[in-house]
Amino acid sequence: MGEALAAIDLSASFGTHKVLHHVSLQMPANCVTAIIGPPGSGKSTFIRCLNRLHETVPRATMSGTVLLGDEDVYRMDAITARQKIGMVFAQPNPFPTMSIFENVAMGIQLRDGKRQTYLSEEVERALVIANLWSEVKDRLKESSSKLSAGQQQRLCIARALALQPAVLLMDEPASVLDPFSTLRIEELIDELKDRYTIVIVTHNLQQAARVADRTAFFLAGEMIEQGTTTELFTTPNDKRTEDYVTGRFG
Amino acid sequence: MGKQRIHLGELLFLTCIIGSGAVIILMMGLVVMQLLVHAWPAIWRFGPAVLWTAKWQPEHQIFGLWPFIFATVSSSAIGVFLASVIGTATAIIISRIRIRWLRIFSSGLVQWLALIPSVVFGLWGIKFVAPMLSLLIGMQNITKRSMLVDVEGLFLTGLTLAAMLLPTIVAVTRETLIAVPQSLIEGALALGATVNEATIKVVLPYARRGIFGAVFLALGRALGETVAVVMVIGSQPKLAVTLFTKTDTLTSLLATKWNHMSGFYSQSILFEAGFLLFILTFIFYAVARIYVPRSITAARLQLW
Ligand SMILES: Nc1ncnc2c1ncn2[C@@H]1O[C@H](COP(=O)(O)OP(=O)(O)OP(=O)(O)O)[C@@H](O)[C@H]1O
Numbered sequence: 001m002g003e004a005l006a007a008i009d010l011s012a013s014f015g016t017h018k019v020l021h022h023v024s025l026q027m028p029a030n031c032v033t034a035i036i037g038p039p040g041s042g043k044s045t046f047i048r049c050l051n052r053l054h055e056t057v058p059r060a061t062m063s064g065t066v067l068l069g070d071e072d073v074y075r076m077d078a079i080t081a082r083q084k085i086g087m088v089f090a091q092p093n094p095f096p097t098m099s100i101f102e103n104v105a106m107g108i109q110l111r112d113g114k115r116q117t118y119l120s121e122e123v124e125r126a127l128v129i130a131n132l133w134s135e136v137k138d139r140l141k142e143s144s145s146k147l148s149a150g151q152q153q154r155l156c157i158a159r160a161l162a163l164q165p166a167v168l169l170m171d172e173p174a175s176v177l178d179p180f181s182t183l184r185i186e187e188l189i190d191e192l193k194d195r196y197t198i199v200i201v202t203h204n205l206q207q208a209a210r211v212a213d214r215t216a217f218f219l220a221g222e223m224i225e226q227g228t229t230t231e232l233f234t235t236p237n238d239k240r241t242e243d244y245v246t247g248r249f250g
Numbered sequence: 251m252g253k254q255r256i257h258l259g260e261l262l263f264l265t266c267i268i269g270s271g272a273v274i275i276l277m278m279g280l281v282v283m284q285l286l287v288h289a290w291p292a293i294w295r296f297g298p299a300v301l302w303t304a305k306w307q308p309e310h311q312i313f314g315l316w317p318f319i320f321a322t323v324s325s326s327a328i329g330v331f332l333a334s335v336i337g338t339a340t341a342i343i344i345s346r347i348r349i350r351w352l353r354i355f356s357s358g359l360v361q362w363l364a365l366i367p368s369v370v371f372g373l374w375g376i377k378f379v380a381p382m383l384s385l386l387i388g389m390q391n392i393t394k395r396s397m398l399v400d401v402e403g404l405f406l407t408g409l410t411l412a413a414m415l416l417p418t419i420v421a422v423t424r425e426t427l428i429a430v431p432q433s434l435i436e437g438a439l440a441l442g443a444t445v446n447e448a449t450i451k452v453v454l455p456y457a458r459r460g461i462f463g464a465v466f467l468a469l470g471r472a473l474g475e476t477v478a479v480v481m482v483i484g485s486q487p488k489l490a491v492t493l494f495t496k497t498d499t500l501t502s503l504l505a506t507k508w509n510h511m512s513g514f515y516s517q518s519i520l521f522e523a524g525f526l527l528f529i530l531t532f533i534f535y536a537v538a539r540i541y542v543p544r545s546i547t548a549a550r551l552q553l554w
């Protein structure tokens with residue numbers, strides 16, 4: 001089951017360049033929260049703070065609190081945090097030297113050790129949830145680079161889900177995909193939210209409107225406004241939000 | 251008029267390119283021809299047996315090349331093995347340095363070290379490593395009269411070659427390592443991999459062709475290395491029965507004997523040794539060519 005994620009007073013920098021200023025945001029359990037905003041507004045940096053990937057960048061620093069349920073993400077081990085909070089990137093990035101099976105098994109093997117009797121079961125489960133099983137079940141040993149871009153992205157989703165995380169972070173997961181593959185990813189997100197808390201960054205306002213229960217608007221490293229998606233799109237409180245969602249902005 | 255001139259220029263350009271290309275190919279062909287022509291009497295007279303004959307007695311017209319083939323391949327293997335293991339590890343460390351100026355400094359340093367002439371490494375081997383090795387081994391044989399023993403031979407040559415090859419292997423490997431997409435590394439980290447696990451499971455497999463290629467290119471260079479080898483191999487034309495027996499490689503044989511051997515077949519056999527070297531390096535170059543990404547081969551071959 002998904003768990004609620006909360007960012008409290010989050011700030012982040014690259015060296016001396018501050019890119020995120022005191023952002024607080026609740027991401028309720030089993031909800032899809034969309035993060036929208038113009039390029040460079042700090043959306044990626046924000047979600048990369050949530051799974052502690054931000055700190056792997058040289059000279060990157062952050063402050064503030066991230067809570068998963070009632071646990072402080074920055075008090076647990078970074079590895080554990082990343083196992084509980086999965087991530088899917090904009091560019092599909094399956095490991096090209098590994099087979100389809102190995103890609104999905106990777107997280108489990110890192111966590112539980114090499115040979116586990118339940119490994120193939122778990123891999124199948126993850127691929128089924130990611131709606132990829134029927135397409136790859138006969139070619140699990142083939143290289144992951146032989147899949148189409150859309151399939152690769154679903155493989156990356158399966159790879160993240162194999163660890164049974166509480167949260168799935170997606171950074172523009174459909175930005176390089178064709179409309180059909182995008183639709184499949186959106187349908188998948190809809191199915192997944194029963195089981196996972198989902199945070200999705202998107203440039204595409206229609207996409208946010210289609211998939212998200214709640215939406216937050218970022219601008220220049222600040223969280224300007226948040227609310228249910230309907231509220232934010234129809235009756236925004238802030239002028240800047242209104243400009244952005246009506247397309248009068250950037 | 252203008253049209254005419256462009257036409258003429260193009261023609262001239264084309265002639266130059268084709269001409270110089272032809273000259274190069276012709277010259278290479280001539281070199282190989284020369285080698286073969288001069289080696290032919292020995293090949294004809296002694297047959298393939300020279301490849302496995304271990305005796306080298308020019309005064310009795312006995313010419314076995316096996317000791318030199320063996321020394322060439324085994325000293326290169328020792329050198330390349332040591333350099334690959336240490337070099338890959340070093341490249342991983344360098345590619346992971348997070349401090350910008352240190353990263354730039356160290357990669358520059360390595361590339362510069364790769365340009366140091368091999369004779370310097372030979373000097374280092376004989377003047378610095380040899381006495382230390384000699385002392386180390388001498389201390390174990392304390393019963394012997396002298397503390398200092400001779401250490402010239404395959405092992406010292408291997409060490410010297412390793413030192414010489416190390417910077418190149420580090421430089422090439424580092425290049426292939428930093429070419430691994432950051433998104434793959436982050437993909438692994440996001441699955442709960444440590445940086446080490448990401449390196450072993452994702453980075454090294456992705457870079458394996460480049461690393462393999464670097465190793466084979468280094469092997470080609472080790473096989474052909476002459477000056478540094480002459481300084482540390484001991485220069486005795488006999489089969490190395492231990493790692494510390496003075497011996498000769500094909501290259502050191504050629505470099506040290508061409509002036510001292512007279513007689514028709516003595517000369518001819520040296521050309522045959524040269525021809526063998528030519529074939530050996532060709533084999534390893536071909537393997538390297540298959541494995542190294544093309545761009546890296548091209549860049550590195552200019553450097554070498
Ligand atoms: N690795 C980095 N090093 C230095 N600065 C960075 C780095 N990554 C991002 N930035 C800077 O941080 C700011 C926010 O970037 P971020 O990627 O979070 O924006 P974004 O909202 O995700 O943009 P986009 O919509 O284009 O993906 C930008 O000004 C960017 O230049």
Ligand SMILES: [Mg+2]
Pocket residue numbers: 043044045171
């Ligand atoms: Mg982004």
